Amino acid sequence: MSVEKIVTGIKILDTLLPNGIPRNSFIVIAGPGGSGKSFLVINIAKQFLLRNEPAIYVTFDEDPLTVASITSSVGVDLYKYLGDKLFMIIDGYSFRIKDREGKIHVAVIEEVDPQNTEQVFYTVMQTVDRVNIRGRGVIVIDSLNEFLSYHEHYRVAEFIKNLRANIAKYRGILTLAILHTSTDKAKQLLTLVEHVADGIILAERVIKDNTVVKSVVIQRMKGAEHKLTRLEYTSIE
Numbered sequence: 613m614s615v616e617k618i619v620t621g622i623k624i625l626d627t628l629l630p631n632g633i634p635r636n637s638f639i640v641i642a643g644p645g646g647s648g649k650s651f652l653v654i655n656i657a658k659q660f661l662l663r664n665e666p667a668i669y670v671t672f673d674e675d676p677l678t679v680a681s682i683t684s685s686v687g688v689d690l691y692k693y694l695g696d697k698l699f700m701i702i703d704g705y706s707f708r709i710k711d712r713e714g715k716i717h718v719a720v721i722e723e724v725d726p727q728n729t730e731q732v733f734y735t736v737m738q739t740v741d742r743v744n745i746r747g748r749g750v751i752v753i754d755s756l757n758e759f760l761s762y763h764e765h766y767r768v769a770e771f772i773k774n775l776r777a778n779i780a781k782y783r784g785i786l787t788l789a790i791l792h793t794s795t796d797k798a799k800q801l802l803t804l805v806e807h808v809a810d811g812i813i814l815a816e817r818v819i820k821d822n823t824v825v826k827s828v829v830i831q832r833m834k835g836a837e838h839k840l841t842r843l844e845y846t847s848i849e
Contacts, residue, residue: 621662622656628829628843629838634836636784639788640811641788641789652848656750669699671703672757673754673758675709702724707724729768750785750788811830827842827844
């Protein structure tokens with residue numbers, strides 16, 4: 613049985629991946645801070661929503677209100693997709709907020725604590741089963757760095773392997789994990805898992821003629837033809 617290939621709907625990525633990517637891929641989007649990784653994955657999530665496929669955003673770096681605001685800023689009719697139960701947030705940020713009452717945003721369907729990788733893993737798995745997502749949709753992990761604040765590399769690598777096996781492979785859900793590589797610890801994690809991930813997309817940011825220019829290159833993509841050139845862009849299309 614062949615695995616369905618899908619396009620991201622993002623011009624720069626689809627140029628580099630002309631025949632699409634296997635739907636059951638676990639892809640790490642890595643690069644320094646400010647290189648556009650989160651903005652890239654939010655736009656990919658937008659394309660899935662436009663196709664009426666669910667998008668689950670697992671946020672550790674930003675609070676749910678910020679995630680919802682950024683998602684709306686790229687042209688997503690957030691409350692339409694909330695009503696259709698297609699856009700969901702798993703909140704791994706708000707455990708830090710003391711004396712709060714209730715969930716931070718209506719899009720939040722579960723809350724997790726990155727200090728407990730097993731809890732995060734099982735919550736993601738149980739959530740996709742509860743809302744009956746198989747062979748469709750996208751899950752975003754933003755970002756893997758939060759786990760490095762609490763766990764050794766090998767434990768984070770095991771978390772990644774479990775997500776890939778149970779979410780991407782067994783349930784056929786495209787999974788995108790962001791990794792900010794501004795620290796040596798994050799770079800070491802990338803080296804450790806690059807043979808495990810189905811895809812590695814590297815993002816960069818430079819200043820040219822007083823303009824911020826971002827770029828992406830596909831370092832690897834299992835089961836998909838991909839161009840090896842680095843493409844620059846100033847806006848997402």
